[in-house]
Amino acid sequence: MPPPIITIILLLSVSTTTLSLTQEGLDLLQAKSTLSDPTGILSDWNPAHPTPCNWTGITCTHSNSVTGIHLPSASLSGPFPTTLCRLPSLSTLSLHNNNLNSNIPPTISACRNLTHLDLSANYFHGLIPSTLPDIPNLLYLDLQENSLSGEVPATFGNFRRLQILNLTNNLLNGSFPVVLTNLTTLKELVLAYNNFIPGPIPPQLGNLSNVEYLWLSSCGFSGEIPATFSRLTKLSNLELSYNSLTGAFPDIVFELRNLYQLELFNNSFSGELPKKGWSNLTALRRIDLSINHFTGAIPVELCKLPLSSLGLSDNKLQGLIPVSLAKSPNLYDLRLFDNSLIGPIPSDLGKFSTLTTLDLSYNKLFGEIPSGLCEKGELYDLVLIGNSLSGEIPASLGECRSLGRIRVSKNKFSGEVPAGIWGLPHVYLLDLAENSFSGNLSSIVSVGLNLSSIMISGNGFSGGIPEKIGSFSNLVEFFASDNKLTGEIPQSLFKLNHLGILDLSKNDLSGRIPAEIESLKQLNELNLANNKFTGEIPNEIGSLPVLNYLDLSGNSFSGKIPSGLANLMLNTLNLSNNQLSGEIPSVFHKDVYRDSFLGNPELCGGFSPRCVENYQSKSNHNLWLLRFIFVFSGVVLAIGVIWFVFKYRSIKKTNQGVSISKWRSFHKLGFSEIEIIHLLNENNVIGSGASGKVYKAVLSNGESVAVKKLWEGSVKNDEDAKMTSQKEFESEVETLGKIRHKNIVRLWCCFKSGNSRLLVYEYMRNGSLGDVLHSTKGRLLEWSMRFKIVLDAAEGLSYLHHDCVPPIVHRDVKSNNILLDEDYGARIADFGVAKFINLTNKGSESMSVIAGSRGYIAPEYAYTLRVNEKSDIYSFGVVILELVTGRKPIDPEFLESDLATWVQTTVNEKGHDHVVDPELEYGPKEQIYRVLDIGLLCINPLPMSRPSMRTVVNLLQESAVDGKPKPITNKEGKVSPCFEEEDCSDEASLV
Known part of the structure; x- marks a missing residue:
């Protein structure tokens, strides 16, 4: 049969299949054509079946009419697919947690038979369509976590x-919508975290x-x-x-007999808590009155309730914790931290209820732990600080697994x-x-393999550090200062591959620091x-x-200051009060190190004039030695020249023998891998990154590049180091290899040479923000430059979070990255610990260990090891505070606190002026x-x-003195995150 006839038959076959598809199937295929589906979840939406009832996410009636579309966390992007509203029986539409990024069109009201509409956790923007109430039978409307x-x-x-309305976490403004109080059918009204104009609670809510x-x-x-709240007789949860809010505790609460949860924390209530009325709230299981100004004692009647959680934190309550509270049979979560409670912890606490969390920190409690x-x-959380x-500590806690x-x-x-405490699993x-x-x-005698932080400073522990310390394989922090520890540092400690902080100061430890510290x-x-x-x-x-x-x-170290210290990028260096000698390396001849070498009388150079005196007194005695050195040097030089010529010819002949395995090139290159390899010498080192040296x-063409040579983990038994290096290399390549954005550092190429893994980046002339800001160059960073830097960095992170599919979480956002x-344009760099977020896990993943740097790590990440884009946002908030204050994230002035806490506290108590960098005195x-x-918004603890x-980018642009910067656009005039000179073809697979 001739080929043209075969083609005609095939076309007729496909046409027949398409024609046999129901109209609803055709409408769904048209909707699919408007969406980007990077994960292929809609791959079975095709004409192979005459009915779409077997397609992913589709539910139908017995008569094969589509009634529901459920596609949550499917990574879909694009505009709202309006053709879905042509489905005559569609009653449920759930597109929760996708990347839909248009306005919600007014034509959505054409979905006349909808009863359930969930468009939450997308990127919808613009106004909420006023036509939504035209859907006559709508019972459930969820638009939370968008940018409406x-x-x-x-x-x-x-x-x-309508029974359920959820508009939480948007950008809604204007007056509080009193019109919603007409909806007497409502069972749930959720409007939290919006920007309504401040004002009183509308009494019409009653x-x-x-x-x-x-x-x-x-x-x-x-x-x-x-007072009208007394009419809310069915209310079970009031947040x-x-x-x-101000005034005394609202007695009106006692009339809400069905109240299960009451959350009034972080307001300005004052006065004593009522002594009577609590017995009316027989359904109450959780109460949180924290961060107010309550005074007096905790009411005894309140403590007789069958509470499941009680939170009265951060008030000014005074008095005992009632014994009756400990006997509440349903009590499992008790948080009374940051008050003025006094007296012992009730001895029966935990005996009558399944207690899981106890936080009584920062009170005036005394006595023993029950x-x-x-x-x-x-019991999971035991927090009794301050x-x-x-x-x-009771022996029973050593058995509490x-x-x-x-x-x-x-x-x-x-x-x-x-x-047993040390070995709890x-x-x-x-x-x-x-x-x-x-x-x-x-x-x-036993080891808890899950321990990541040990803090035992300021006690009287004695004896040596046990060899078993090396078995705490997940240890990140070890604070053991100010004790009576003796002996040498055990060799096993140097097996802790995740150790980030080691503080053994103020002890009686002795011996040498072994070379294994590397x-x-x-x-x-x-x-x-x-x-x-x-x-x-x-x-x-x-x-x-x-x-x-x-x-x-404060030790007895001797000898010279090792030259290797010059490779470090130290914020703090203190070698004072030892027995060091010789010359201070020139890299430390800076004001920041002025006090770093005091109490070493044999040191010279830098801020010490001793070398000059020594050299003058010894010059005559050493003149003969200098003459000998000159003659000897001449001989060595001649031999060296001859050897160099010989080696150069040998290398030139064997260039082809260099073992290079090229992994990937991401741009058109004007250089070869051979050229890169011959430029990697110690004279070209410009710093060290999180996983290797940077050259x-x-x-030869005059351009400069930065080359990261990853640590090889070449120690024989250092398999973990090799694995870590491999993972970080793959993460960096996987991430940067797919990105084209003006505020992300460009990765030119990557390849292997022998056992080395090499990453070649564009060279950034002015180094890192951290180095510039916290050095004498910081004075050169006027406000306009700082604002440009923070906006550039924000746009880079916004691209990672919102325009990449799946989203990328950097996990180590800091000024040094x-x-x-x-021109002081900013680029996000160092993606060695970055993660693609699996959206099927609701935007968060659990990590095995903490990544990031001290002072930048979000509080919830440090404790739960759950990571999502909110962790990056916290870290970026700290960077903003660095730029505004000029201070480092960790500073001795903050004591045990950090920059984020210091700024929050100072601004609340004294105002903005007291934290702004003095160098910005004449800024806007x-x-x-x-x-x-x-x-401060970015470092919100919640x-x-x-x-x-x-949103951060939008807020920064709105704060610009000259208005919003003009965005880069593509040929169609749409905003594009790509380089203007780059081909954006790769972006199609990402956005």
């Missing part, structure tokens, strides 16, 4: 049957007689809770936190710690600091001050790639304050309250 703006339409008062769930946190409310706290075997508790976090620092505990944070514990650490590639802080260490400082410390804090003061290579070009104050406020990076 403007006012809630006045037509929303016309819904006929008209919602059927409402059961009322969540109005952060809606700008002030004044008192209106009014994060407002500015032995029955874990009697039911479910009280006057004493005695020993459910424990995950133990924090009892800043008390008066004494005696030995139960040995789920404990990841053990904080015993600033007490009077004693005993020998060598009594550790294996601690993640070490960020090393403090061995005020011990009895001897010998030379090992040069291997200079190979620690991320070390920025080094304190070896500047000036190519923001690089600056010759109003704009600086606005940017500072954006930074992850869901942090703005998205897209």
Whole structure:
């Protein structure tokens, strides 16, 4: 049969199949054509079947009519597919947690038979369509976590049957929508975290007689809770936190007999809590009145309720914790931190209820820890920081296998710690600091493999550090300063590949620092001050790639300052009060190191004039030696020239023999891999990254590139180091190889040479933001330059979070990973620990260990190891605070705190002026304050309250003095994140 006839038959076959598809199937295929489907979840939406009822996400009636579309977390992007509204029987449409990024069209009202509409957690923007109430039978409407703006339409008062309305976490503004109080059918009204104009709670809310769930946190409310709330007889959950409500505790609450949860924290309530009325709330299980100004004692009647959670944190309550509270049978979560409570912890606490969380921090409690706290075997969080508790830790806690976090620092505990504490299987944070514990650490008989933080500073622990310390394989932080520890540092400690902070200062440790310290590639802080260490400082410390804090003061180190220390990018260096000699390396001849070498009388150079005196006194005696050196040098030079010529010819002949395995090139290259390899010498080292040395290579064509040579993990048994290096290389390649954005550092190519893995980037002339900002160059960064940097960096992160599919979380956002070009344009760099987020896990993934740098890590990430884009936003908020204040994220002035906490506290107590960098004295104050406020939004302790990076970019652009910068657009005039000179073809697979 001739080929043309075969073609005709095939075309007729396809046409027949398409024609046999129902009209609903054709409508769905048209909807599919308007969407980007990078994961292929709609791949089975095709004409192979005459009915779409077997397609992914489709539900049908018995008569094969489509009634539901369920496609949550499917990575779909594009505009809202309006053709779906042609389906005559469609009653349920759920597109939750996708990347849909258009306006919600007014024509959505054509979906006449919808009863359930869920468009939450997308990127819809613009106004909410006023036509939505035209859908006559709509019962459920969820538009939360988008970027919808403007006012809630006045037509929303016309819904006929609506029961659930959720508009949380948008950019809605204007007055609070009182029109919603007409919807007497409502059972749930959720409007939290919007930007409504501040004002009192509308008394008309009392008209919602059927409402059961009322969540109005952060809606700008002030004044008192209106008396009309007494009409809300079906209300079971009332959440009014994060407002500015005032006055006494609202007695009207006692009339809400069905109330299950009451959250009024973070307001300005004052006065004593009512002593009577609590017995009316027989259904109450959770109450949180934290961060107010309540005074007096906790009411006894309140404590007799069958609470499941009680939160009265951050108030000014005074008095005892009632014994009756401990006998509540349903109590499982008790949080009374940051009050003025006084007296002992009730001895029966935990015996009558399945207690899981107990946080009584920062009160005035005394006495001992009750032995029955874990009697039911479910206690997970035990937090008692900052009280006057004493005695020993009960042995029963050493057998509580459910424990995950133990924090009892800043008390008066004494005696030995139960040995079992160290081996509890789920404990990841053990904080015993600033007490009077004693005993020998060598009594550790078992090892908790989950431990990532050990804090035992400020106690009386004695004896040596046990060899078993090396079995804590996930250890990230080890604080053991100010004890009575003796002996040498055990060799096993240098097997802790994740160790980031090691503080052994103020002990009686001795011996030498072994060269094996170079294996601690993640070490960020090393403090061995005020011990009895001897010998030379090992040069291997200079190979620690991320070390920025080094304190070896107050020991007996001798010899010269090792040249390897010049490779480090240190924020803090202290080698004072030792027995060092010789010349101070020129790299440390800076003001920042002025006090780093005091108390070493044999040192010279830098700020010490001793070398000059020594050389003058010895010059005559050494004249003969100098003459000999000159003659000897001449001979060596001649031999060296002859050897060089011989080697050069040999290398030229064997160039082809260099083992190069090219992995991938991402741009048109004007250089070869051979040329790169021959430029990698120590004279060209410009710094160390998180996973290797960085070289500047000036190519034969005059251009410069930056080359990262990853640590090889070449120690024989260092398989973990090899694995880490391999993972970081693959992560960097996988991430940067797919990105084309003006604010992301460009990866030219990557390849292997022997055992080395090499990444070649564009060269950034001005180095990192951290280096510039926290050096003498910081004075050159006027406000306009700082604003440009923060906006550039924000746009880069916004691209990673919103325009890449799947989204990318950087996980190590900090000023040292923001690089600056010759015009101080900013690029996000160092993607060695970046992660693609699997949207099927609802936008978050669990990591095995903490990534990131101290001072930048979001609080929830440090404790839960759950990572999503909100972790990056917190870190970026810290970068904003750095730019505005000029301060480092960790500074001795902050004591045990950090920059984020210091700024929040200072701004609240003294105002913005007291935190702004003095170098910005003549900058535009109003704009600086606005940017500072954006930074404070980003470091909100509540992850869901942090703005998205897209919102951060918008807020920064709105704060610009000259208006919004002009975005880069493509040929169609649409905003494009690509380079203007780059081909954006790769972007199609990403956006």
